[in-house]
Amino acid sequence: MSDTIEFYKNYARRSKSPWDDTARVAMLWQPETKLGVYLHLGAFGINGVSLSKRFQERMPSGLQSQYLIFEHLDIVMHVFAHEIEEYCTEKVSNKEFKEVFLLNQDSFFNETSKAYWQFAYNNYCKTT
Incomplete structure (x- = not known):
């Protein structure tokens, strides 16, 4: 079994996701x-996010699904902030990360971003 995965991968064949996506970014992967x-x-940016089955259980009840639309990405980022930051900092090179997000990991995972993800999570929980 491999213990590595490509951070950014262009698909050679059609994705199993419900979107017309052409690539994926591994934000968190546990070998x-x-x-x-x-x-x-997809052609115009982020279509959505997918979660492995056991990770779905950590999401708010209305979002426990394999595939979540782009609008719920901030909630996913809040729920998995620590693990995603750790993975992207330890396993992804600065160059690879910056090629996708135009920022390095320190800038992407700053306190302002985390506060916004927390706000989105709290707002979702209040309205559901």
Whole structure:
């Protein structure tokens, strides 16, 4: 079993996701369990996010699904902030990360971003 995964991958064939995506970004991947959080990218940016089954259980009840639309990405980022930051900082090179997000990991995972993800999560929980 491989313990590595490509951070950014262009698809050679059609994705299994419900979107017309052409690539994916592994935001979090655990080689020992093969659990992951993936961004699905299309011609115009991020289409949505997919979560491995066991990760779905950590989401608010209305969002416990394999595929979530782009509008719920901030909630996913809040729920998995620590693990995603750790993975992207330790396993993804600065160059790879910046090629996708135009920022390095320190800038992407700053306190302002985390506060916004927390706000989005709290707002979702209040309205559902």
